[in-house]
Amino acid sequence: AAWEKQVRHSSTPRRPNGLSVLVTGAAGFVGSHCSLALKKRGDGVLGLDNFNTYYDPSLKRARQKLLLKHQVFIVEGDLNDAPLLAKLFDVVPFTHILHLAAQAGVRYAMQNPQSYVSSNIAGFVNLLEVAKAANPQPAIVWASSSSVYGLNTEVPFSENHRTDQPASLYAATKKAGEEIAHTYNHIYGISLTGLRFFTVYGPWGRPDMAYFFFTKDILQGKPIDIYQAQDEKQVARDFTYIDDVVKGCIGALDTAEKSTGSGGKKKGPAQLRVYNLGNTSPVPVGKLVSILESLLNIKAKKHVIKMPRNGDVPYTHANVSLAYRDFGYKPTTDLSTGLRKFVKCENVGTDVVDGVA
Ligand code: NAD
Ligand code: UGA
Structure with a gap:
């Protein structure tokens, strides 16, 4: 069928020993960037995305269109659709899964708790079940989150710091994902690598994130709410530029050892x-706003609230020495440089770029 042909074509690598990667959440922010970067390198990439309406799906369609230009095909479907996933693995012997599909966002969980359970827990388990049954078993690299460190204030965070105080249901489902991964690695020998991303930003980013709607609101002369503690330096984010995160994802894929099982049977110890x-450089939200003000050359109408929001963690700061040691991860874009690229990009949403100096 035409569908099968497209699936095969998209996922077949063009370079010798290239990877064949199923990218879930490929119409999303991080997923679309990673898919493009992998394809440009000559790897085979097939996307999967349900194009949900958590934020404007026309942005997801625009990313899909861009990917299609580069011959990356996105299958429209849900992580929880086991027959669909099984069919994909029947057609393609994927070497890797880059699992980025999830219900993201911290505050939305208070109104929509079930969507987090459905995508981040049930959907992940469903994907793992299909991967377990596949022969060969793909190595899996998946997105966890800095939010697992929760209320921990012992910064910078290292991977072995405590993660037992999640501040939101989102964080709890991401933490659950790490525990679930452990069991699939242990029982079935699936190679699993979790990546804790720290507040990722950049062109084609997510309209629900502060840097994105602050930019839009400042341009439109609308007031913005800045949540901070009594001492503004106590609330900060380790904002990470998308290109750095993409390099990290690819580094993790390239260094992922093969799974040791096949068809649900474990053969030996696999990587976890x-x-x-x-x-590695946290910035208070007030500073994020002042950088945007100078890039846009507009004074923001600031509404400062001297209280953190429910569900927010106070402070994030990554120690990345482990990722540096194992795959040379080194962030190279500071916040001003990255935001300059963001506000200049024509594709963040037409209303965002109008009037940029
Ligand atoms: P995004 O919302 O732009 O991308 C996620 C994509 O997954 C969306 O296109 C969505 O339609 C799709 N999706 C959601 N549920 C699905 C399901 N059940 N089946 C199929 N597709 C589904 O988010 P993003 O910022 O690109 O985040 C990617 C991953 O990184 C997520 O797992 C997120 O939790 C994690 N993460 C992101 C950040 C960040 O700052 N952007 C930080 C930490 C962790
Ligand atoms: C982001 C992503 O949205 C999550 O999906 C991800 O898991 C998380 O990063 C992570 O690193 O793990 P967050 O850092 O809360 O979460 O991102 P934003 O919602 O963009 O908020 C950034 C900062 O701006 C926070 O300190 C928040 O309190 C603040 N903010 C947000 C405001 O001051 N005003 C607002 O109106 C909104």
């Missing part, structure tokens, strides 16, 4: 790893 992918 977790890494921070951050920027």
Whole structure:
């Protein structure tokens, strides 16, 4: 069928020993960037995304269109659709899965708890079940989150710091993902690598994230809410530029050992790893706003609230020495440089770029 042909074509590597990667969440922010980077390198990439309406799906369609231009095909479907996933693995012997599909966002969980359980827990288990049954078993690299460190204030965070105080249901489902990964690695010998991303930003980013809607609101002269503690330096984010995160994801894929099982049977010990992918340089939200003000050359209408929001963690700061040691991860983009690229990009949403100096 035409569908099968497209699936095969998209996932077949063009370079010798290239990877064949199923990228879940490929129409998303991080997924679309990673898919493009892998394809440009000559790897085979097949996307999967359900194009949900958590934020404007026209942005996801625009990313899909861009990927299609580069011959990356996205299958429209849900992580929880086991027959669909099984069919994909029947057609393609994927060497790797880059699992980025999830219900993201911290605050939305208070109104929509079930969507986190469905995508981040049930959907992940479903994917693992299909991967377990596949022959060969693909190595899996998946997105965890800095939010697993929760209320921990012992910074910078190293991977062995405590993660037993999640501040939101989102964080709890990401933490659950790490525990679930452990069991599939242990029982079935699936190679699993978790990446704790730290507040990723950049062109084609997520409209629900602060840097994105702050930019839009400042341009439109609308007021913005800045949540901070009594001492503004106590609330900060280790904002990480998308290109750095993409390099980290590819480094993790390239160094992932093969799974040791096949068809649900374990043969030997397989790799299980977790890494921070951050920027190592936390910035208070007020500073993020002042950088945007100078890039846009507009004074923001600031509404400062001297209280953290429910579900937010106070402070994030990554120690990335483990990722550096194992695959040379080194963030190279500071926040001003990255935001300059963001506000200049024509594709962040047409209303965002109008009037940029
Ligand atoms: P995103 O929302 O832009 O991308 C996720 C994509 O997954 C979306 O296109 C969505 O339609 C799709 N999706 C969601 N549920 C699905 C399901 N059940 N079946 C199929 N597709 C589904 O988010 P992003 O910022 O690109 O995040 C990618 C991953 O990184 C997520 O796992 C997120 O939790 C994690 N993460 C992101 C950040 C960040 O700052 N962007 C930080 C830490 C962790
Ligand atoms: C981000 C992503 O949205 C999560 O999906 C991801 O898991 C998380 O990073 C992570 O690193 O793990 P967050 O850092 O909360 O979460 O990102 P934003 O929602 O963009 O908030 C950034 C900062 O701006 C926070 O300190 C928040 O309190 C603040 N903020 C947000 C405001 O001051 N005002 C607002 O109106 C919104």
